[in-house]
Amino acid sequence: GEEEEESPDLSAPTAAVLLLTGTVITSFATDYLIEALKGTLSSWNVSQEFVGIILLPIIGNAAEHYTAITVAMRNKMDLSLGVAAGSSCQMALLVTPFTVIVGWILDKEMTLNFHSFQLAVLLFSVLLVSTILNSGRSNWFVGYILLVTYFVVSLIYYFEGSGEDASLASLD
Numbered sequence: 333g334e335e336e337e338e339s340p341d342l343s344a345p346t347a348a349v350l351l352l353t354g355t356v357i358t359s360f361a362t363d364y365l366i367e368a369l370k371g372t373l374s375s376w377n378v379s380q381e382f383v384g385i386i387l388l389p390i391i392g393n394a395a396e397h398y399t400a401i402t403v404a405m406r407n408k409m410d411l412s413l414g415v416a417a418g419s420s421c422q423m424a425l426l427v428t429p430f431t432v433i434v435g436w437i438l439d440k441e442m443t444l445n446f447h448s449f450q451l452a453v454l455l456f457s458v459l460l461v462s463t464i465l466n467s468g469r470s471n472w473f474v475g476y477i478l479l480v481t482y483f484v485v486s487l488i489y490y491f492e493g494s495g496e497d498a499s500l501a502s503l504d
Contacts, residue, residue, distance in 0.1 A: 365391070382489040385450075393419055413465060420461075453485055 342350070369383055390397075396419040404412035428444070435442030446454070460481060464474055 362392070378490060379492050381492065382486075386486045386489055389423075409470060417461065417465065449488075456481075 340347075365388075372378075373380060373383060396415055400412045400415045403415065432442045432444055460478070464470070464478070
């Protein structure tokens with residue numbers, strides 16, 4: 333059977349204004365969060381990589397996580413996977429390179445030169461998610477594998493510690 337098309341809840345101009353407003357508010361909230369985290373980094377003795385690679389993406393992508401879970405509960409797995417994978421692709425292919433270019437323009441030291449551990453985690457993540465998406469099936473065990481993998485990588489970055497000599501970048 334054909335599915336009925338859902339009518340939009342908001343008009344296009346209203347949605348655009350809400351998106352712009354939300355983006356501006358999020359920008360200020362992110363600046364406040366980063367300033368608040370600076371003291372926490374030294375008192376907790378955690379690395380900037382742990383905060384930047386593990387904590388901030390969880391907080392920053394909360395809307396995508398909520399959307400993916402909500403549509404999955406409505407049995408729309410294609411949309412759920414599209415939101416989850418699409419958000420990651422958007423970050424990797426658009427946001428990260430754009431941020432580096434803006435950093436160059438503002439004369440801030442930024443690079444896409446990832447160290448070997450970061451590349452290994454990236455490669456493993458792409459292979460794992462690709463394998464799961466290509467199978468076309470999903471169950472609780474697949475979700476469990478993804479959560480355990482994220483937890484293990486989180487632990488590695490957490491126990492890395494802070495300071496120049498504690499960095500995983502020294503594995504090169």
